[in-house]
Amino acid sequence: MKDLNSDLFDPVTVMESEWAHGGGSTSDADFGFAFNDSNFSDRVLRIEIMPDPVDPQPDSELCTTIADWARHRKRRREDVKKENGVDMPDEQILNGNQPEMDDFVASENQDEEVVAMVEEFPSGDEAVNTNDDPNLGMDFSEADVRVKTLHISSPILAAKSPFFYKLFSNGMRESELRHVTLRINASEEAALMELLNFMYSNNLSVRTAPGLLDVLMAADKFEVASCMRLCSRLLRNLTMTPESALLYLELPSSVLMADAVQPLTDAAKQYLAGRYKDITKFQEEVMNLPLAGIEAILSSDDLQVASEDAVYDFVLKWARHQYSNLEERREVLGARLARLIRFPYMTCRKLKKVLTCSDFEHDVSSKLVLEALFFKAEVPHRQRSLAAEEPAFSSRRFLERAYKYRPVKVVEFELPRQQCVVYLDLKREECSNLYPSGRVYSQAFHLGGQGFFLSAHCNMDQQSSFHCFGLFLGMQEKGSVSFTVDYEFAARSRPTEEFVSKYKGNYTFTGGKAVGYRNLFAIPWTSFMAEDCLYFINGVLHLRAELTIRHSNL
Incomplete structure (x- = not known):
């Protein structure tokens, strides 16, 4: 007669498990009925539960919030380091039958390492008397160690965990024995029981964030990736807070x-990028965020900022607040934060200040500014190509954010006369959002030491008969200063990248005044926004303003 048990518990069948095939989806099979049932088990798991290190904090017994969990875990990390010392190994072996270290030691960045060993006890299902083990009296009283015994199925555990697979199939004499011993701290008991139950049923009963985090850490220790994914999904479904979000950002380096x-x-x-989209609204709160939080915010394309100049100023302010030591600040800025500032969209005046900023190493600032200037010098279609070619995992430094003031490209000339040519690009959707009475402003640019800006409007024509697209040139207000310029407005109307002049003239500015045309293209708004409009090339409207200082101003 065929031995059904030998087939059922053959370790070779574990090779069909999900992790053996590259970590695929978890099996839907529910073996919950077999959990701790001797009729469906081939081994006994002996769990030695040691007291946690003495914790003077009164709230350490119960972690009801993310803050409690984080504080308690930090204390546990510090206690383990103090106990182990510099030369003390993380593992303590209870007997001489120690399996290969590479097979059973979990990740070295774990807070407390799990100890797995195999011991041969008398046959039967009776509990083991811990007082008979002479190796238990190391740094704690034997009476303080509790022991749990569970009936386990090695194929079920091995199918979910490479840790248990190696434990049960290492080819050594120990892998054939009936009893397996694990040693854990008391604070890990609940999480381990949840994990073992999950490995049978694919379900978790815990639903609080601290509880799920405990199970997640236990699952990582025993290499149960499917449980980690479930914990991760359940945590995402819970209401997130800045506190919990910052904790989740640390997980990749902790597991x-x-x-x-x-x-x-x-x-x-x-979550952090969305909450702090307007960094000026929560300025005090944002200034106290750790580095990981600031990186998450700066990675967003949707920051509500006036310009990239404002992002640069904020990063400097935060770095000076967090790192008083210049060398530390330079290291953080150069290695972590500089790649998140989109220097190609900063103004040239601000880029000049970057070159003289002592918070950056000179080599770093020079490289950043040169890269930004080369990008600015590219034609628009090449700039879009550079942004599209940028790897998805990079800093997105060539992608434009949703700035309050639209970036412009400025070409300046000193001879034969002081002159500048300003290029402003507006996407079709940006123009569409101007209807019926909106306006959008460009970043400031300078001519002869005076600041100017362009503004695009959706307004009524002079007869108030229809809406139309208007373009205006304004001077930044500086008292009653008088400034006369020749100006010309042009737009690109063909894919040949030629600009067609629309209007030109001269104007004497005084503080706060502007000059422009209510209907730049001499067509109604509906015609201007039509899909086949001549002035939109690949969904972008290309505008140009050329300014020259009149001789009377020199």
Whole structure:
């Protein structure tokens, strides 16, 4: 007669598990009925539960919030380091039958390492008497160690966990024994029981954030990626706070299987970017965020800022607030934050200040400014190509944010007369959003030391008969200063990239005044916004303003 048990518990069948095929989706099979049932088990798991290190904090027993969990975990990390010392290994072996270290030691960046060993006890299902083990009296009293025994199925555990697969199939004599011992701290007991139950049923009963985080850390320790993914999904469904989001950002550096928590980390980044979209609204709160939080915010394309100049100023202010030491500040700015500032969209005046800023190493600032200037010198279609070619995982430094003031490209000349040519690009959707009475302003640019700006309007024509597109040139207000310029407005009307002059003239500015044309293209708004409009090339409207100082101003 065929031995059904030998087929059922053959370790080779574990090779069909999800992790053996590259970590695929978790099986839907529910073996919850077999959990801790001797009829469906081939081994006994002996769990030695040691007291946690003495914790003077009164709230350490119960973690009801993310803050409690984070504080408690930080204390546990510090306690483990103090206990282990510099030369003390993380593992303590209970007996001489130690398996290969590479097979059973979890990630070295874990807070407390799990200890796995195999011991041969008398046959039967009776509990093991811990007082008979002479190796238990190391740094704690034998009476303080609790022992739990569970009936386990090695194929079920091995199918979910490479840790248990290696434990049960390492080819050594220990892998054939009936009893397996794990040693954990008391604070890990609940999480381990949840994890073992999950490995049978694919379900978790815990639903609080601290509880799920405990299970997630236990799942990482025992290499149960499917449980980590479930914990990550459940945590994403809970209401997120700045506190919890910052904690989730730290997870990839705290766990061995970082890929399993990446969706949770991405959700945390999106939450922080959305909450602090307007960095001026929560300025005090944002200034106290850690580096990981600032990186999440600066990675967003949707920051509500006036210009990239404002982003640069904010980053400098934050870095000076967080890092008083110049060398530390230079290291953080150069290695972490500079790549998140989109220097190609900063004004040339601000880029000049970058070159003389002592917060950056000179080599770093020179490279950033040169790259920005080369990008500005490219024609628009080449700029779009550079942005499209940028890898998805990079800093997105060539992508434009949703600035309050639209970036412009400025070409300046000193001879034969002081002159500047200003290029302003507006996307079709930006123009559409101007209807019926909106306006959009460009970044400031300078001529002869005086600041100017362009503004695009949707307004009524002079007879108030229809809406139309208008373009205006304004001077930044500086008292009653008088300034006369020759100006010309042009637009690109063909894919040949030639600009066609629309209007030209001369105007004497005084503080706060502007000059322009209510209907730049001499057509109604509906015709201007038509899909086949001549002036939109690949969905972009290209405008140009040329300014020259009159001789009377020199």
